[in-house]
Amino acid sequence: EAGVTQFPSHSVIEKGQTVTLRCDPISGHDNLYWYRRVMGKEIKFLLHFVKESKQDESGMPNNRFLAERTGGTYSTLKVQPAELEDSGVYFCASSQVPRVNTEAFFGQGTRLTVV
Amino acid sequence: AQRVTQPEKLLSVFKGAPVELKCNYSYSGSPELFWYVQYSRQRLQLLLRHISRESIKGFTADLNKGETSFHLKKPFAQEEDSAMYYCALSGPLTGANNLFFGTGTRLTVIP
Numbered sequence: 576e577a578g579v580t581q582f583p584s585h586s587v588i589e590k591g592q593t594v595t596l597r598c599d600p601i602s603g604h605d606n607l608y609w610y611r612r613v614m615g616k617e618i619k620f621l622l623h624f625v626k627e628s629k630q631d632e633s634g635m636p637n638n639r640f641l642a643e644r645t646g647g648t649y650s651t652l653k654v655q656p657a658e659l660e661d662s663g664v665y666f667c668a669s670s671q672v673p674r675v676n677t678e679a680f681f682g683q684g685t686r687l688t689v690v
Numbered sequence: 691a692q693r694v695t696q697p698e699k700l701l702s703v704f705k706g707a708p709v710e711l712k713c714n715y716s717y718s719g720s721p722e723l724f725w726y727v728q729y730s731r732q733r734l735q736l737l738l739r740h741i742s743r744e745s746i747k748g749f750t751a752d753l754n755k756g757e758t759s760f761h762l763k764k765p766f767a768q769e770e771d772s773a774m775y776y777c778a779l780s781g782p783l784t785g786a787n788n789l790f791f792g793t794g795t796r797l798t799v800i801p
Contacts, residue, residue, distance in 0.1 A: 578733060610789075617694065618776060618791035631788065666734060676724055676780040676789050681734035 577601065579682035581667050587688045593655040596685045600649070600669030606630075607650050608675050609642060612684075613663040624650060625673065657689045692717045694777050694792035702798045703767050711762040711795045713751075713777030721781035723753055723760040724789070729773040737762075737775070747771070767799045 580599040588594050600607045609621040621640070622632040626647035635642070639658070644650040654661050664686050670679040693716040703709045715721065723740040738746045740753040740760060751762045760777060777792040 610791075612791075612794075615699075615793065617793045618778075618789075620788045620790070623788070634788075668734075676722060676778070677736065677739060683731070683733050 579667055579669050579680050581682040581685050585686045588657055590659055590689055591656045594657055596652045596665050598650045598667030601680055604669035604671050606670045606673050608668045609652055610666040611663050659689050662687055662689045692790050694779055696777055696792035696795050698795045700796050704800045705769055706766050709764050709767040711775050713760045715758050715779055721779040724778045725751055725762050726776040727773050769799050769801055772799045
């Protein structure tokens with residue numbers, strides 16, 4: 576069974592550059608979530624898609640972050656321009672029902688390093 | 691405000707020794723508590739949740755509402771238990787669609 580897939584697994588970019596992270600959810604999962612773990616801190620919720628619509632984006636840190644899910648399939652998270660404090664691991668998860676705690680499957684994460 | 695505290699960033703134990711990963715929480719109401727685990731080069735995955743009161747891979751966790759704790763325990767650690775462990779909660783304040791995590795504890799089991 577294919578799980579949640581994230582690309583790339585690692586990314587190193589310079590401050591001020593743009594980076595786009597991609598998440599392919601499990602086929603058929605309408606709910607897609609983005610989380611991130613900044614170095615030394617807790618994993619924090621960023622946003623939740625239901626199909627192509629943003630159900631909850633209360634965790635997005637600022638307007639340098641843009642998440643999209645065109646067509647309700649894969650999702651992208653763009654950071655533009657990247658800052659040093661954006662370094663961390665970005666997790667994606669998906670679920671059939673809107674219940675991330677018990678029903679979601681997580682990806683391996685994308686480790687982003689901004690230098 | 692809700693808060694999950696995992697006081698130990700790193701924890702090392704010898705194989706066969708008991709292990710306890712601490713988790714304390716702050717929440718106004720009755721949250722659901724979870725433990726997630728991420729093994730090396732694998733996905734973050736749910737290990738167990740308090741409402742199930744189950745043992746997974748020999749691990750158990752009891753919710754202590756008086757001490758607001760949800761410590762993860764295993765009587766005899768195995769090398770394959772080495773991983774990153776995250777305590778998390780959700781509830782009406784956070785929403786079932788929003789998990790609130792701690793900072794994680796990296797467990798290393800020494801052969």
